[in-house]
Amino acid sequence: MQFYGTAPTHDLTYSDVFLVPSRSNVTSRMDVSLAPGDGTGASIPIVSANMNSVTGPRLAATLARRGGLGVLPQDMHPEELKAAIDWVKSQPVLYDSPFPMRPDDTVGQALATVPAAPGHGIVLRDGGGGYVGCLASADLAAVSHDTRLGELLHGSLPSIDASDVHDARAAFDLLETASLDFAPVLDHGHVIGTISRTGALRSTIYEPALDSRGRLRIAAAIGINGDVVARAKALVSSGVDVLVLDTAHGDQDGMRRAIHAVAALRLGVPVVAGNVVTEQAVRDLVAAGADIIKVGVGPGAMCTTRMMTAVGRPQFSAVLETAATARELGAHVWADGGVRYPRDVALALAAGGASVMIGSWFAGTVEAPGRLQADESGRLYKESWGMASTRAVQQRFERLDPYERARKQLFAEGISSSRIYLDPLRPSVEDLLDMITTGVRSSFTYAGARTLKEFHDRALVGIQSAAGYEEGKALPVSW
Numbered sequence: 511m512q513f514y515g516t517a518p519t520h521d522l523t524y525s526d527v528f529l530v531p532s533r534s535n536v537t538s539r540m541d542v543s544l545a546p547g548d549g550t551g552a553s554i555p556i557v558s559a560n561m562n563s564v565t566g567p568r569l570a571a572t573l574a575r576r577g578g579l580g581v582l583p584q585d586m587h588p589e590e591l592k593a594a595i596d597w598v599k600s601q602p603v604l605y606d607s608p609f610p611m612r613p614d615d616t617v618g619q620a621l622a623t624v625p626a627a628p629g630h631g632i633v634l635r636d637g638g639g640g641y642v643g644c645l646a647s648a649d650l651a652a653v654s655h656d657t658r659l660g661e662l663l664h665g666s667l668p669s670i671d672a673s674d675v676h677d678a679r680a681a682f683d684l685l686e687t688a689s690l691d692f693a694p695v696l697d698h699g700h701v702i703g704t705i706s707r708t709g710a711l712r713s714t715i716y717e718p719a720l721d722s723r724g725r726l727r728i729a730a731a732i733g734i735n736g737d738v739v740a741r742a743k744a745l746v747s748s749g750v751d752v753l754v755l756d757t758a759h760g761d762q763d764g765m766r767r768a769i770h771a772v773a774a775l776r777l778g779v780p781v782v783a784g785n786v787v788t789e790q791a792v793r794d795l796v797a798a799g800a801d802i803i804k805v806g807v808g809p810g811a812m813c814t815t816r817m818m819t820a821v822g823r824p825q826f827s828a829v830l831e832t833a834a835t836a837r838e839l840g841a842h843v844w845a846d847g848g849v850r851y852p853r854d855v856a857l858a859l860a861a862g863g864a865s866v867m868i869g870s871w872f873a874g875t876v877e878a879p880g881r882l883q884a885d886e887s888g889r890l891y892k893e894s895w896g897m898a899s900t901r902a903v904q905q906r907f908e909r910l911d912p913y914e915r916a917r918k919q920l921f922a923e924g925i926s927s928s929r930i931y932l933d934p935l936r937p938s939v940e941d942l943l944d945m946i947t948t949g950v951r952s953s954f955t956y957a958g959a960r961t962l963k964e965f966h967d968r969a970l971v972g973i974q975s976a977a978g979y980e981e982g983k984a985l986p987v988s989w
Contacts, residue, residue, distance in 0.1 A: 511830075511860050511969035518973055521827035523809075524854040525979050530970035534958030539951035540715075543961050544577075548802055548842040548864040549780045550752050551727050553577030553717040554947055555859060555962065557844055558939075559869035560584065560731035560756060561812070563894040563930075566879035567594040569872065569939055571601040574726035576716040576943050579865070581754050582730040588744070591730065595748045599725045603718050604678060605695050605703025608633040613642055613660025617653045622881045625890055626651035627937050629706035630876065631667070631692045634659055641701050644669065644694040670705065672697040678713030681705055712940060727751040729782075734768040739775065746777045754782040754804070758815070761791040766798040773799025785846055787828040789835040796841045802864070803841060805832045809848030811870040812894060812928060826861055833862025837966075852949025853982075859950065859962060860969035870894050874930030875939040882932070890937075891929040 514530045536542065546555040558565045558573055560581040570580025582594055601607045609624050609632045624630045624647045634642040643663040653662065670693050675681045685693060685707045692706045719727040729752035732741045742753055755768050760783060769783050783795045784804025792803050806829075808815040808822025816822040825848035833843040845858035846867040858866045872878060873894035880892045936942055959965035 511862070511966060511971050514970045514972040516973055518827070521824040522973065523824040524826050524848060524857045525976075526824070526973060527826055527857060527971050528853075528974050528978070528982070529856065529860060529953060529956065530972050531956045532958050532968060532970055534955055536955045536958055536960055539948070539955050541960060542951045542954040544947060544950060544954075546842070546864040546962060548844075550579055550719075550729070550802075550865075551721070552579045552719045552865065554943070555863070555865040555950075556855075556943065556946065557581060557729070557865045557867045558872050559810075559846065559867050560729075560754060561869050561873070561894070562586075563873045563880060563892070564869050564878055565872075566877075567597045568607060569875070569877040569879070570594075570728050571598045571607055571726050572877045572939055573943075574598070574719045574728065575601075575603060575606075576712060576940060577719050578943065579719060579727060579729050579752065581752075581867075582728065584731040584733050584756060591745070592748050595728055595730070595745075595750060598728045599721075599749050601726055602695075602703035603720065603724070603726065604675070604681070604713055605705050606709050608694065608701055608704050610635050611659060612636070613658065613663070615659050616655060617650050617657045617659065617662075618655030620645075620647065620659060621650055621655070622883075624876060625882060625932065625937050627876075627934075628691055629708050630938075631694075631704060632659070633694055633701050633704065634663065635701075641694070641696065641699065643667075644701075644704070646692045648691075667693055669694045669696045671695075672702060678710050682707055682710035682714070685710060709940070712944070716943075721749075721751055725749075729754055731756040733757060734764045738768045739771050742772045742775060742777065746779055750779065752780050752782060753777070755800075756784065756804070758785065758807070760784040760786040760795065760804070761788065766794060769795060769798035769800050782844065784844070787823040787832065789831050792832045792835045792841070792843075793839065796836065796839045801841055802844055803832060803836055804844045804846045804867070805829050805863075806846035806848065806867075810846075811850075813847065826857060829858055829861040829863050833864075833966075837862065852946045853953075855946055856950045856953035857971070859965060860953070860957075860971060862966055864962070870928070870930055871942065872939055874932050875942065876932070876937050877939045885929065889931055890934075891931045894928050894930045 544554045554577040556578040558580045560583040562583050565580045573580045611632050613634050626647050628648050630647040633644050644667045694701050695703045730745050730750045731754040734757050780801040782802040783800040787807050809825040829845045836843045842864035844865045845863035855866045882890050957968045959968045
């Protein structure tokens, strides 16, 4: 990229900059490829953060189905982590993963899992796992929360036979013909997924991120302490496609030792390491064996590092410098944190990022871990928390004796509980992906770029005042 007009004299955040339109012969945003080309197999440059409140197996599977990559957090117990990886690998590619419940469960329990929104629903199974019926969640809005789900099955939805679905377009046509917005997909009487008209349409646009066996891709994070080699081997043996070595301060000897040990195993998967914000740190971590560097200290919505320690760096400048160095060394950068709008994702990519990690923005979605809760006004939300907070420390070190755990909690930092509200118009992570990729595709066309590499080369970036940033916002009401 190049700066337009004025070169910066200080570090910049995403809010400090904007993209300048250039001459373009790209006539449609659908002519654009968003593939990051970083060796991860993703087809869109979106990675979900390895935060407990953000990435669980369902969000990871949904993201991979649309071409992104989910990173399971390092705090998961080994058995839980193995089960999550197995679950993701078993999920359908063309269809959505069902939300299973039992006939004796209540409407209230269902609505704590899936909102009463179009395109979503639940599959009812009996005690033996047999298919009982399916209910569209939108039909539950006016039903008493104490009602048993089985009592509503007299009007259950018809199903689609998998043998009738040759591709996503055929699925869309079947739903359209039957005037269905949501339906289960059955194969010889067994539910293999669910599908909505919007989901079928998405499958004609997005390219899923699949491994060599045609299964959804998944990444997982590990820390740099303990037996890093054993954990890395176990994860790859379980089917993990990308390893993320993660610590708050990636520019340390412990990280370099961990990268070197894992890279020496030659496990055949990309090794991601971070977090750092400087050119020299990138050189050191790539020299140790990292393929991708995770960049960002302090820009996250749940992070208090900069206010507590004064440590960090404005994210746009951090990505710009580190990405240039990584490119010189044949490596790549993931921009981790600080994005609040699609414009920020586009700017992170313009600065040279291969992909952008998203945390709290995804925490308030149907697919994120945790139950849906309603506030005093009835608005739905999920809880989110920082990975250095007291809550995260309690989870990470729950097996320590009370004294040692209390010592660690004493020095915790970050937000332990925050309400991330579901957008009523975009309750799913897929809805957010639509919004983000639509904006980024348009950014490419304004720059005259058909690929991410061309965008890196052609993007023109200007520097603006706070007033300039405010001018770019739409008015929520008339003036």
